[in-house]
Amino acid sequence: xxxFWRCFICSDIHYGVKPPEVCPTCLxxxxxxxxxxREAVKIMxxxxxxxxxEEFRRAILxxxxxxxxxxxxxxxxxxxxxxxxxxxxxxxxxxxxxxRLASGDLAEDLKLVCPCHFLIHETYKNKxxxxxxxxxxxxRKK
Ligand code: SF4
Numbered sequence: 594x595x596x597f598w599r600c601f602i603c604s605d606i607h608y609g610v611k612p613p614e615v616c617p618t619c620l621x622x623x624x625x626x627x628x629x630x631r632e633a634v635k636i637m638x639x640x641x642x643x644x645x646x647e648e649f650r651r652a653i654l655x656x657x658x659x660x661x662x663x664x665x666x667x668x669x670x671x672x673x674x675x676x677x678x679x680x681x682x683x684x685x686x687x688x689x690x691x692x693r694l695a696s697g698d699l700a701e702d703l704k705l706v707c708p709c710h711f712l713i714h715e716t717y718k719n720k721x722x723x724x725x726x727x728x729x730x731x732x733r734k735k
Pocket of ligand 1: 674692706711726727729730
């Protein structure tokens, strides 16, 4: 079961079944202690960051850059999908996939937060022209 962990040096928050051995923020070793979800949310909210549409666009470009896929070069399609993602964040709190319906079970619905694990989608895996369900990410042409 996933839990929240806090680095006792720099308050980096990790969500997972176990804490990292080395804190990726301050590089301290064996520095994580379990905290409650309430504490974790409070700590994560302390910086009060938001992600604008441009920042999200940059984030997915950077994410795709080191992978075998890229953000769809079809700019109009990307804009339409970003509309859906930001509407979902506005209405439901998370950037849920615009092509699928959330169930209301948060643990399950986390699988629908964009980018999702689309490498396992039938539309992507083993396909030369693979893409995620919505086509936001497409396999990079060699
Ligand atoms: S299918 Fe594509 S658009 Fe939908 S959540 Fe996954 S990566 Fe995002």
